Amino acid sequence: MSEQDLPAFALLGFGTDGWGRVLVLGAVLTLALSLASMTIGSVLGALLAWARGSRRGWLARLATAYGVIMRGVPELLVVLLLYFGAPGLMAAVAGLFGLPAPGSPPAFLTGSLAIGLVSAAYQAEVFRGGLLAVPKGQVEAALAAGMGPWLRFRRIVLPQVLHHVLPPLGNVWQFNLKDSALVAITGLAELMRVSLVAAGSTRRPFLFFAAAMVLYLALTSLSSAVFRRIEARGSQWAGRR
Amino acid sequence: MTDAIPVLRATGIEKSFGGRKVLKGIDLDAAKGEVISILGGSGSGKSTFLRCLNLLEMPDVGEISIAGTPAPLVRDRHGALRVSDARALGSMRARTAMVFQGFNLWSHMRVIDNVIAAPVHVHGMAREEAVERAHALLERVGMGGFAQHWPRQLSGGQQQRVAIARALATDPELMLFDEPTSALDPERVREVLDLMRSLAAEGRTMLVVTHEMAFARDVSTRVVHVREGRIESMGPPAQMFGPDASPAFRAFLSA
Numbered sequence: 305m306s307e308q309d310l311p312a313f314a315l316l317g318f319g320t321d322g323w324g325r326v327l328v329l330g331a332v333l334t335l336a337l338s339l340a341s342m343t344i345g346s347v348l349g350a351l352l353a354w355a356r357g358s359r360r361g362w363l364a365r366l367a368t369a370y371g372v373i374m375r376g377v378p379e380l381l382v383v384l385l386l387y388f389g390a391p392g393l394m395a396a397v398a399g400l401f402g403l404p405a406p407g408s409p410p411a412f413l414t415g416s417l418a419i420g421l422v423s424a425a426y427q428a429e430v431f432r433g434g435l436l437a438v439p440k441g442q443v444e445a446a447l448a449a450g451m452g453p454w455l456r457f458r459r460i461v462l463p464q465v466l467h468h469v470l471p472p473l474g475n476v477w478q479f480n481l482k483d484s485a486l487v488a489i490t491g492l493a494e495l496m497r498v499s500l501v502a503a504g505s506t507r508r509p510f511l512f513f514a515a516a517m518v519l520y521l522a523l524t525s526l527s528s529a530v531f532r533r534i535e536a537r538g539s540q541w542a543g544r545r
Numbered sequence: 546m547t548d549a550i551p552v553l554r555a556t557g558i559e560k561s562f563g564g565r566k567v568l569k570g571i572d573l574d575a576a577k578g579e580v581i582s583i584l585g586g587s588g589s590g591k592s593t594f595l596r597c598l599n600l601l602e603m604p605d606v607g608e609i610s611i612a613g614t615p616a617p618l619v620r621d622r623h624g625a626l627r628v629s630d631a632r633a634l635g636s637m638r639a640r641t642a643m644v645f646q647g648f649n650l651w652s653h654m655r656v657i658d659n660v661i662a663a664p665v666h667v668h669g670m671a672r673e674e675a676v677e678r679a680h681a682l683l684e685r686v687g688m689g690g691f692a693q694h695w696p697r698q699l700s701g702g703q704q705q706r707v708a709i710a711r712a713l714a715t716d717p718e719l720m721l722f723d724e725p726t727s728a729l730d731p732e733r734v735r736e737v738l739d740l741m742r743s744l745a746a747e748g749r750t751m752l753v754v755t756h757e758m759a760f761a762r763d764v765s766t767r768v769v770h771v772r773e774g775r776i777e778s779m780g781p782p783a784q785m786f787g788p789d790a791s792p793a794f795r796a797f798l799s800a
Contacts, residue, residue, distance in 0.1 A: 441649035448599055449663040449715070450639030452631065459666060463653045541653045541695045 312511055315502075323502045323512070330498035331519045337416050337494055338481045338523075344420025345480065349427025356432050367428065374425035379418075380486050386418040387411065387490045415487035415494075419480060426476050434469035435461070467539050474531035478524055485520075495519055550613040552577050552719050552750045558597050558607035560590075567593050568604070569774035575719065575752060580745040582761035582782075583754045585771035586797060591754045594771065595723050598752070599638050600628070611637055612718050639667050642712035646724040648704040650696040650711070656683065657692040660711045668715055675714070682710040686740055702733030709740055720744070722753040758798070762786050770794045 310321055318324040355367035374382070395405035438461055446456045485496035493501075499516035503509035553575040560568040567590045575581055585591040596602040598609060600616060603626055609616040617633035618626045628634050650659050660679035664670040670678075683689050686706040696704055705725060712720055725741070726734045738760055745751060745764050755761060761768050761782060768785040770777045770793070778791040785794060 439649075441645060441647050442651060444601055445643075445645065445649035445651065447601060448638055448641070448643035448645075448721075449711075450635045450637075450667045451663070452635050455666055459662065460651055467653065541655075541697070543695075543697060 310506075312508075315506060315508060315511060316515055323498075323506070326493075326498050326502065327495070327512075327515060327519060330493060330495035331523065333412075333493060334481070334484050334495040334520075335523060337412065337419070337484045337487060337492070338477070340412075340416035341419035341423055341484065342477055342480050344416060345423025345427045345476070348420065348424035350431050352424060352428035353431035353435060356428065357435065371425045371428055374422050379422050379483050380489070382422055383415065383418040383486045383489060386414040386421075390414050411487065411490040411492035415484070415490055415492055419483050419487065422483065423476060423480050426479070427473065430469050430472045430476060431465070433472070434465040437468040438464045463538075467542060470531065470535045470538065474528055474535075477527060477531070481524055481527070482520070551575055552579075552612055553598065553752070554608075554610045555594075555598060556608045558594060558604045558609070560593055560597060560602060560604050567774055568597070570606075571771070571774075571776055573769065573776070575750055577750055578748045579767060580749075580751045580753065580765045581767045581769055582765040583752065583769045583771055584756070584758075584761055584794075584797070585777075586800070589771045590774040591771040592723055595721050595752060595754050598719075598721060599641050599643060600634060601643075603627070611640055614640075635667070639663070639715060640717060641719045641721060642715060642717035643721040643723065644705070644708050644712050644725045646727050648696075648701070648708045648728070650704050650708055652696050654696075655692070656688065656694050656696070656699075656707050659696070659707060660714050663711070663715050679710070679714060682713050683707070685713075686710045687736070700733060701729045702736045705729065705733075705737045706740055709737070709744075713744075718750065720749055720751045722751060722755070724754050724756070726755065726757060770797065772797070 314321055316322060316324055316327070352367045352370060355363045358364050358367075391405075391408045394409065398405050442460055442464065443456060446460045451459070484494060487494060488496035488500060491497065495516055499512045503512040506512070551574040553573070555571065555573045558568050558571040559566070571590075571594055573581075573594075583591045583595065593602055597604045597607070600609075600618075605626065607626075608618070614637065616637055617628055617630040619629040621627050650656075651662065654662065657676065657679055660682060661670075661672070661675040664675040664678070665672055680689070680692060683692055686709055688703060688706050688710065691699065691703065691707070696707070699707065709725075722741070726737050729737060734757070738757060741751070741753070741760070742764050753760070753765070763782070765782055767779060768782050769779040770785070770791070772793055777793050778785070784790065786798075790798075
C-alpha cells in the first residue's frame with residue numbers, strides 16, 4: 305500500500321508508517337532552537353539597551369546602528385548569511401592563527417545565533433523602553449538610602465523593568481518561535497523542515513502542513529499561557545492590568 | 546554641652562544648570578538637634594541646595610561634610626567636582642535620609658519591605674530585627690495596620706508617612722525633607738506636619754525645604770531664606786518673623 309492511500313491517523317501516528325515521532329521531535333527541536341535564540345537575544349539585547357543609554361556617544365551610535373541593520377533586513381537573509389558565511393569566516397580567522405580550517409558549524413548553532421541576533425535588536429527596544437519606564441524618583445530614593453549600583457539594579461530597577469518588559473517580551477518570543485521556521489532552509493530537522501520532508505515524501509502536503517500548524521499553535525499558545533502566569537505573579541504591586 | 550562638630554557643614558556650594566547659575570555660594574552648618582526650615586520662592590535654588598547635600602546633584606564648587614566626615618569629592622582636570630570614592634559616598638548617604646516631595650516609595654515593594662530595605666541591604670541588619678523595628682516605626686507614624694499594603698493602595702499622606710518611617714529606619718544623623726507636603730491634598734498636609742513636629746521634638750537634626758510658614762515659625766530652630774541662589778537672611782523664627790526681618794524676606798512672606 306503506498307503512503308498516499310494510508311489514512312491520516314496512520315500517517316500522523318507513531319506506528320511504523322507514522323511520522324508522529326518525527327513531527328514531535330521536530331517540535332521539540334523548534335522549541336529548543338527558539339529558547340536558545342531567545343536567550344542569545346536577551347543577553348545581547350540587554351547589552352544593546354545598556355549601550356544605547358551609554359554616555360559614550362560612539363557606543364550608543366553603534367547600538368542604534370545594530371538595531372537599524374538587524375530590523376531592516378529579512379531574517380532569512382541573516383540565517384543564510386550565518387549558515388553559509390560562517391565556515392568562510394571561521395576559516396579566515398583560523399588562517400590568521402595558522403590553524404587548519406574547521407568544518408562547518410552545526411546548523412543548530414548558526415540557526416539559533418542568526419535568529420538570536422535578530423531577536424536581540426527587538427529585545428533591545430523592549431529593554432530600553434522598560435528602563436525608561438522606571439520613574440527617576442525610584443532610583444533617587446535608592447541613591448539617597450546609600451544603595452550602590454548593583455543593589456540599585458538588583459533590588460529596585462530590575463524588578464520594575466521586568467514588570468514593564470514581560471508583556472512585550474512575550475510578543476518577541478512569539479515572533480522568535482515563528483522565525484525559527486526559517487532555519488529549515490539549512491536542513492536542520494526542526495518542525496518546519498520535517499513537515500516539508502514528510503509532505504514531500506508522502507505527497508500529502510495539506511495533511512502535514514496542517515499538522516505543523518497545529519503543533520506551532522500549540523507551542524505559541526502554551527508559551528503565552530506561561531507568560532501570562534509569570535506576568536500575573538510578578539505584577540501584583542501594580543494592580544490589575 | 547554643645548556638640549563641637551556640626552552634623553552638617555556645607556561651604557561655598559555653587560551649582561549651574563546649562564550656564565544658568567542656580568546656587569551662587571551657600572554656606573550652612575547644622576548643629577545636632579537643629580531643625581532648619583529653608584524658605585524661598587520657586588527657582589530660588591532651595592531644593593537644588595538640599596539635593597546637593599547628599600549629592601543627588603553634584604555641586605560645581607563647594608565642600609560638604611556630615612558629622613565631620615568630608616564628602617568624597619575631588620576636582621578633575623577640568624576643575625569640576627567628581628566622586629572620588631563610590632563606597633564612601635554610599636556610606637555618607639546611608640548616614641543621612643531624604644524624604645521627597647513625590648514620596649518615592651519603591652512601588653514594587655510592600656510597605657514593610659520599603660522600610661526594611663535599607664537597614665537590611667545597606668546596613669546589614671538582621672532581617673528579623675529590621676522587621677521588628679519597622680513594625681514599631683510604622684506604628685509610630687500611624688501606619689501600623691498597613692505593613693502588607695502596596696504603596697499604590699495608600700493615599701499621598703499615608704505614603705509620605707511610610708516614607709518617613711523608611712527614612713527613620715536607618716536612624717539617620719541628618720534628615721533632608723524636600724517639600725514633603727507640597728504634593729499632598731490640603732487635608733493631608735496636617736498628618737505629615739504633625740509627624741515632623743514630633744520628630745523635631747525628639748531632637749532629630751532636620752533640614753526642611755518647605756512652603757509651610759506655620760511649620761517654619763513654630764517648629765524650626767532656624768529659618769533660612771534663600772533668594773537667587775544665595776542665603777539672603779537667616780535666624781531664629783522669632784527674629785525672622787518679627788519686626789527686624791530683612792525687607793526681602795518680608796516681601797517674600799507677603800507675596
